[in-house]
Every structure is written in structure tokens, then in C-alpha cells.
Amino acid sequence: EVQLVESGGxxxxxxxxxxxxxAASGFTFSSYSMNWVRQAPxxxxxxxxxxxxxxxxxxxxxxxxxxxxISRDNAKNSLYLQMNSLRDEDTAVYYCARHLTGxxxxxxxxxxxxxx
Amino acid sequence: QSALTQPASVxxxxxxxxxxxxxxxxSDVGGYNYVSWYQQHPGKAPKLMIYDxxxxxxxxxxxxxxxxSGNTASLTISGLQAEDEADYYCSSYxxxxxxxxxxxTKLTVL
Numbered sequence: 652e653v654q655l656v657e658s659g660g661x662x663x664x665x666x667x668x669x670x671x672x673x674a675a676s677g678f679t680f681s682s683y684s685m686n687w688v689r690q691a692p693x694x695x696x697x698x699x700x701x702x703x704x705x706x707x708x709x710x711x712x713x714x715x716x717x718x719x720x721i722s723r724d725n726a727k728n729s730l731y732l733q734m735n736s737l738r739d740e741d742t743a744v745y746y747c748a749r750h751l752t753g754x755x756x757x758x759x760x761x762x763x764x765x766x767x
Numbered sequence: 768q769s770a771l772t773q774p775a776s777v778x779x780x781x782x783x784x785x786x787x788x789x790x791x792x793x794s795d796v797g798g799y800n801y802v803s804w805y806q807q808h809p810g811k812a813p814k815l816m817i818y819d820x821x822x823x824x825x826x827x828x829x830x831x832x833x834x835x836s837g838n839t840a841s842l843t844i845s846g847l848q849a850e851d852e853a854d855y856y857c858s859s860y861x862x863x864x865x866x867x868x869x870x871x872t873k874l875t876v877l
Contacts, residue, residue, distance in 0.1 A: 698866040
């Protein structure tokens, strides 16, 4: 079964850091580009970051550029999002999503709450 | 990175057809055939319903169809069913972002 499982969310104070992970199974992870997408409480989807299969191409949304870092370990079938200098507005459910033509496989999400 | 424009809500009765619009610019929707549509039920992860403007992934009902004219893409759901009640989001490749989502449309089945 093709599956993505996020972990690493939690409560963090403003200015703090958190590292999210996404474990992939059931497909050849190293062949696919991946995305992080977030959804603030009661709000719509917001694309956060993209990484190509070989990590050669990386993009960030302006709202997280300079604060978040996407990475992957194809040997461990894992995707990561290092989040630094967190702000209240980063509070959201964070999803990892496989990218083919469209984001065709999504994880269940992990919740990040930034609050003092 | 402005979000694509979708109506906040649409509604329809069982068996009817509805269309959700997604308006962008020539830098996103109008400039590329990389528009996708996602369905999201409350508390669940989004599900890909349409990719590359009008293609359905395997397993998605043929009641769902997509199209594009100029800077506006559309999702049509025919033979509306109670289970179609959900939030729907469009997404497009853009020349700057490179991906952007619409604000979402809440579909109510009356």
C-alpha cells in the first residue's frame, strides 16, 4: 500500500524550531518529487515547499523562505522539513504529498502549534 | 503568490450538476496546462480528483470532470451525491511560486 506518514509536530514557542518527518512506503520514494503543504485552522491549503527526486531542485513559498529547509534521505525513504524562527502564523496541519502530475498521494498530516 | 480565486460556496441537489470555477492569470492557470483539483472532507487529507486540467486519476468517478478556458479552470460534478459534500481546492503551476492553491469552495449537497 502506498503510504505517507508524517511525524514531529507539536507545541512550540514563537521563535522556536521543529523538524517534521514524512516516512514513505509502498513505492519507489527516490523516483518522486515531494511537497509540503500546510493548512491553518479553518483555512485553505497553502503550498510550502518542493524538492525534486534527487534534491537538485528546491522551492519555497515566500512566507517560509529563509526560515524553513526541506530535505530528503532516499536511503531512508524519508522527507523532512526543518522549521526555524517559527511564528504564530505557522500554526497549521502540515501534510507531505507525493508529486507526479498533481499531488497524488498525501499523508494524514501532523499538527504544529506555535504559541507562548 | 496570490491565491487563485474560487467561489466560497456552491450547492446543488442530488442528481444535479454543479461547476466550481478557479480564476487565475496568464502566469498560472492561463499559461500552463497544470491545473489540479482536490477534494477534502472534514478532518481528512486532500484527495487528487483531476490533474493536468482534465485528467482523472485511476479510481476517481467519471462524474468528475475538468476544463479550462483562458485564465479560468472549472471542475464539474455531475449526478451530485451526498458523499460529494466536501471542500474543493484548485491548484496551478505558476511562473513564480511554482505552485499555488485556490482559496477553496465548500460544496453543500441539499
